[in-house]
Amino acid sequence: MQKIRVQDDLYEAVNGEWLEKAEIPADRPTAGGFSELDQNVEKILMNDFKELSEGTKTTNIKEMQDAVLIYKKVLDVKRRNAEGIKPALPILDFISDIKDVNDLNTKLADLTLNSVPLPFECGVEPDMNDARKHSYVVLGPSIILPDTTYYAKDNKAGAQLLDIWKNMAVNALNQTELSKENQLLYLNDTIKYDALIAQKVKSKLEWADYVKNYNPFKLDEVAEFLKPLDFKAYLKEFYTELPEQVIVYDPKAIKEFNFYFNEENFTLYKHWCYVKTLLQASTFLSEDLHDNSTVFRRALTGVEKEPVVEKQGYQLASMLFSEPIGVYYGRTYFGEEAKKDIVSLVKKIIEMYKERVKNNQFLEEKTKEKAILKLSTMEIKMGYPDSVNKVYSLLKVEEDDSLLKSVMEVRKALILDNINKLFKPVDRTEWAMPGHMVNACYNPSANDITFPAAILQKPFYSINQTVFENLGGIGAVIGHEISHAFDNNGAQFDENGNLANWWTEKDYANFKDLTKKMIEQFDGIDYHGGKVNGELVVSENIADNGGVAVTLAIMHNIKGASFKEYFENWAKVWCMKAKEEYIQYLLVNDVHSPAKLRANIPPRNFDEWYETFGVTEKDQMYIAPEKRIIIW
Numbered sequence: 067m068q069k070i071r072v073q074d075d076l077y078e079a080v081n082g083e084w085l086e087k088a089e090i091p092a093d094r095p096t097a098g099g100f101s102e103l104d105q106n107v108e109k110i111l112m113n114d115f116k117e118l119s120e121g122t123k124t125t126n127i128k129e130m131q132d133a134v135l136i137y138k139k140v141l142d143v144k145r146r147n148a149e150g151i152k153p154a155l156p157i158l159d160f161i162s163d164i165k166d167v168n169d170l171n172t173k174l175a176d177l178t179l180n181s182v183p184l185p186f187e188c189g190v191e192p193d194m195n196d197a198r199k200h201s202y203v204v205l206g207p208s209i210i211l212p213d214t215t216y217y218a219k220d221n222k223a224g225a226q227l228l229d230i231w232k233n234m235a236v237n238a239l240n241q242t243e244l245s246k247e248n249q250l251l252y253l254n255d256t257i258k259y260d261a262l263i264a265q266k267v268k269s270k271l272e273w274a275d276y277v278k279n280y281n282p283f284k285l286d287e288v289a290e291f292l293k294p295l296d297f298k299a300y301l302k303e304f305y306t307e308l309p310e311q312v313i314v315y316d317p318k319a320i321k322e323f324n325f326y327f328n329e330e331n332f333t334l335y336k337h338w339c340y341v342k343t344l345l346q347a348s349t350f351l352s353e354d355l356h357d358n359s360t361v362f363r364r365a366l367t368g369v370e371k372e373p374v375v376e377k378q379g380y381q382l383a384s385m386l387f388s389e390p391i392g393v394y395y396g397r398t399y400f401g402e403e404a405k406k407d408i409v410s411l412v413k414k415i416i417e418m419y420k421e422r423v424k425n426n427q428f429l430e431e432k433t434k435e436k437a438i439l440k441l442s443t444m445e446i447k448m449g450y451p452d453s454v455n456k457v458y459s460l461l462k463v464e465e466d467d468s469l470l471k472s473v474m475e476v477r478k479a480l481i482l483d484n485i486n487k488l489f490k491p492v493d494r495t496e497w498a499m500p501g502h503m504v505n506a507c508y509n510p511s512a513n514d515i516t517f518p519a520a521i522l523q524k525p526f527y528s529i530n531q532t533v534f535e536n537l538g539g540i541g542a543v544i545g546h547e548i549s550h551a552f553d554n555n556g557a558q559f560d561e562n563g564n565l566a567n568w569w570t571e572k573d574y575a576n577f578k579d580l581t582k583k584m585i586e587q588f589d590g591i592d593y594h595g596g597k598v599n600g601e602l603v604v605s606e607n608i609a610d611n612g613g614v615a616v617t618l619a620i621m622h623n624i625k626g627a628s629f630k631e632y633f634e635n636w637a638k639v640w641c642m643k644a645k646e647e648y649i650q651y652l653l654v655n656d657v658h659s660p661a662k663l664r665a666n667i668p669p670r671n672f673d674e675w676y677e678t679f680g681v682t683e684k685d686q687m688y689i690a691p692e693k694r695i696i697i698w
């Protein structure tokens with residue numbers, strides 16, 4: 067086989083050999099890149115959980131005790147199988163006993179605390195207009211299929227997936243005390259109800275326009291929309307004083323609430339609620355109910371089988387106790403030296419970003435000053451938090467409770483904690499991601515960037531890699547996160563994390579123009595039989611573009627810099643092999659472009675790419691100068 071040239075396909079040239087040999091683990095949708103790092107972290111922590119549960123290892127993080135108890139309960143397959151569906155019966159009976167809408171009104175708060183889906187979703191979030199305080203937010207309910215687009219008449223994937231979901235529901239319903247006739251009725255009603263909701267809630271593409279979530283309404287107006295539910299009475303269960311204003315994240319779903327919730331279709335809702343709760347609970351019941359409950363998720367992502375029970379135990383503990391486990395991971399495995407090293411790299415990249423803004427061609431002075439202010443005040447969260455958020459000390463896992471009961475209790479405490487935030491100021495020291503997560507993020511409402519300890523590994527970062535490789539890895543990721551402050555969403559927030567227009571009219575028009583070009587650069591690219599939706603992935607592509615731009619600028623300041631090593635490691639971090647189902651899923655649902663395109667498209671915008679590898683119009687990785695885009 068002829069070797070693929072870098073000039074034709076950077077991603078294949080760098081990763082081809084690995085891609086050919088790599089096998090995707092049976093219990094995962096992907097291999098390589100982020101996934102490989104994640105597997106490493108998982109292996110380390112699974113081993114620690116084993117030792118912690120056996121008492122051969124101890125930790126002074128007391129919240130870890132409860133996480134270990136959850137782990138042990140998952141591993142106690144004998145007890146789970148003996149209990150069967152029993153632990154779910156109290157909540158299922160509670161739902162069955164709801165007589166009518168009036169009765170439902172008296173039970174809404176209880177349902178919320180028990181994680182039972184209501185006809186609307188709600189919670190407390192930082193206010194986009196004043197990031198110091200919280201707001202009460204309301205949105206429509208969740209649908210069964212991952213996106214509204216799957217519900218289109220001609221969408222084959224949607225029809226197939228819904229059949230798989232139905233099958234899964236039938237199997238679970240079979241273990242309840244419902245008669246065969248009722249099982250069928252419940253299932254059909256669930257599908258009917260879900261189809262109604264799907265006509266009103268936002269699509270993934272609409273959700274990607276983050277700023278459009280901010281729709282303030284008077285409480286009275288929202289209460290009116292949500293009739294015949296008594297929204298104010300519901301809130302009074304939690305608050306002595308009611309908020310005057312409610313933020314409606316998807317106005318259509320709330321304004322047209324009556325379309326899917328009214329006196330007539332109360333029963334549809336009730337059956338939908340029963341079946342959804344049953345499947346949700348099944349995850350924490352006997353082995354066969356658990357395995358059945360994962361069938362749909364696995365069909366979506368192409369995962370062949372459930373992980374072994376030890377891994378299930380770790381993964382559940384990791385989900386419920388993410389922060390304590392992240393602090394444990396950080397303290398145990400992340401060195402202070404690495405932390406210092408990367409914080410200084412982040413600062414260097416922020417300084418270079420400021421330089422680039424100063425020399426920017428499309429901005430006027432006034433806008434530049436504001437952008438620089440935003441960079442100067444950006445906060446860095448590196449590795450893991452100093453202490454565990456106090457909510458975790460409120461979580462109690464009782465030895466004698468069933469796994470399901472324990473999970474519900476933990477969730478209840480987390481839900482209450484969220485509810486209780488409403489009239490409290492936003493705590494800016496809170497972390498958006500735990501230390502053991504292989505990821506990084508920018509939070510527009512806090513103007514902060516978070517780099518969990520777990521991403522600070524090879525190939526992203528290593529003291530054994532060259533500085534050029536580190537710049538193409540973690541450097542570009544850092545630049546990417548900073549750029550989110552200036553992507554199509556982030557650009558609408560100021561240095562304090564508030565929605566504010568800090569642009570001159572002309573500058574914003576220019577920026578919009580560049581955003582449009584970025585949409586076009588990716589839109590409609592064929593990928594595994596599907597097409598990239600340029601609008602869905604634009605914010606991430608602006609961030610990738612900015613990440614490469616700022617790190618390449620730093621490369622120029624280093625004598626003898628190897629741009630070859632830079633670009634090769636950039637391609638390496640995106641190395642990913644994925645199940646075909648998962649590729650299709652991501653194309654519709656993910657705001658990131660496919661990993662291969664993230665490796666191959668951004669470099670083409672930069673002169674350094676052409677100079678380093680002598681890329682000309684004869685090569686596949688060439689684009690004409692007038693098509694090249696550099697935004698930041």
Ligand SMILES: [Zn+2]
Pocket residue numbers: 546547550606609
């Ligand atoms: Zn991003």
